[in-house]
Amino acid sequence: MNNQWWRQAVIYQVYPKSFQDTNGDGIGDLQGIIEHLPYIKRLGADAVWLSPVYCSPQVDNGYDIADYRHVDPMFGSDADMDELIKQAHHLGLKIIMDLVANHTSDQHAWFKQSRQSKDNPYSDYYIWRDPAPDGGVPNNWGSSFGGSAWTFDDTRGQYYLHYYSPQQPDLNWENPKVRQAVYDIMRYWVVKGVDGWRLDVITSISKDQQFCDRPNPKHLPYVSSGQNNGPRMHEFIAEMNREVFTPLNQLSIGEAPDSSSENVLALVAPDQHELNMVIPFEHMKSDVVPGGNGHFDLQPLDVVYLKGVLSRWQETLASVNAGSALYFENHDRARIPSRWGDDGKYRYQSATAFATALHGLRGTPFVYQGEEIGLTNTKLKLEDYEDVETKGAYHKLVEEQKVMTKSQFVEAANKVSRDHARMPIPWNGGEQGGFTTGKPWFALNPSFPQINVRNDLESKQSVFEYYQRLIKLRHELGVLTDGAYELIAPEDPHVFGYWRIDTNQRLLVIANLSAHEQSITPYSQAAEETCKIIITNYADRRSLKEPLRPYEAMIVGVANRSSSRNS
Ligand code: NOJ
Secondary structure (H helix, E strand, C coil): CCCCHHHHCCEEEECHHHCCCCCCCCCCCHHHHHHHHHHHHHHCCCEEEECCCEECCCCCCCCCCCEEEEECCCCCCHHHHHHHHHHHHHCCCEEEEEECCCECCCCCHHHHHHCCCCCCCCCCCECEECCCCCCCCCCCEECCCCCECEEEECCCCEEEECCCCCCCCEECCCCHHHHHHHHHHHHHHHHCCCCEEEECCHHHCCCCCCCCCCCCCCCCCCECCCCCCCCCHHHHHHHHHHHHHCCCCCEEEEECCCCCCCCCHHHHCHHHCCCCEEECCHHHHCCECCCCCCCCCECCCCHHHHHHHHHHHHHHHHHCCCCCEECCCCCCCCCHHHHCCCCCCCHHHHHHHHHHHHHCCCCEEEEECCHHHCCCCCCCCHHHCCCHHHHHHHHHHHHHCCCCCHHHHHHHHHHHCHHHHHCCCCCCCCHHHHCCCCCCCCCCCCCCCCCCHHHHHHCCCCHHHHHHHHHHHHHHCHHHHHCEEEEECCCCCCEEEEEEECCCCEEEEEEECCCCCECCHHHHCCCCCCEEEEEECCCCCCCCCCCECCCCEEEEEECCCCCCCCC
């Protein structure tokens, strides 16, 4: 078996709660995913990453797991999961599960037991600390969802650590029994046929055992930075690799919030034997105010920054032939046409321009459900938001720290809140967009009568069809997988243009990431006459002579020449 299948693959992410409901309870389910596997196959994807489907009280939409070995009844049965894996494999699709092992739900049997006393078999499964001398929290560590990362438990008389909500206590990875229990869970699913793992905040699993206060230059009540890359992180991940990934031939994709192009190699360089790839965050900060108040503190997209970060990652990873996930959207990110592009007049063009810029890169492209039809955000009111992170950020930034007004926050949330990507998929323009026959758990985007899967598939300008072509190219052109990368015009504030080069072929990837016409000259002068437009989102583009129109994008094949390849 080719155990590097992911190098040429495209991974489609399903957020089960919002994909397709088949039993009318308003919540997406496994049968709904099974129903649409042929759709995912038709897109051309090679694998499906399922956000968590395990038993969960859903405080964080399944990223709070109460039982890792069973499917939550709201999604279906364990037998449905077996069928899903079987049907996916039948279609040649691999299944990647989401392993949330930095924390569990507070409803997990381990935690229920752990909180009972200081000396039960599970007392060391979580991170417990005595109160500070004044009875307060043990240190200034903050939760990513706002407030302290410590919650006091009356029965045990101690605080427990939670990097996310109080209902998501962090596991104690220092305890070898915890680690073995996690590996056992993975083996359980591997026996069922799972092909790989997306590892939720895997870079947070090791905590500095000194538990000292973290640097606090802004004098905030609690500090939520510094949660990643702890002292034993590499040791733990390498152990997971030895125990699970390598012997069981599992793909490993680690979510890595604080990884940079400099430190990522320690995780993904093949000789490290840790992860196959990480999900980076650095490029998603391209519209976040540097040194500001976190990811709701926004500025316009900085294309030069975006190109710079992506280019650094391209070069660093290529130096050791390592991989990276390529993405702009997922269940934690808003819709790109609304966030960085244009969700009105140029929705098709901007969705496909960002897709071109991304899918031309070296790495493994990820497509998040609905991205392939160019779904957009909508305008939500504060009370419409469901997401624990968005609510926590409002409390922190508007009510506690008072660094934003309510209307500034709502404006930002309408750009970046995770809820926009979590709205149910509109399959057609009918009742509830064909998502459910009941009342959807979360309202559909009001645009669904116009923007839905059926309309997109029937449209002359189908985003789906463009993605199909991009994915086909990834499968056909080896240069996209292995070719060298070379950025053109790094300082151009609007256009992302780069080369992909191997001994057989040169590809020129150009994407105008603005709503205005831009010069093509910095890019066209690098190409010779003998070029062929392989894909473009403006059907009438024939040559590299005319300026780039709003969000115009293309990939151009250029005949190889022996001399210097750039202008
Ligand atoms: C990252 C997940 O992608 C996100 O949805 C979740 O809230 C946190 N980790 C906590 O599990």
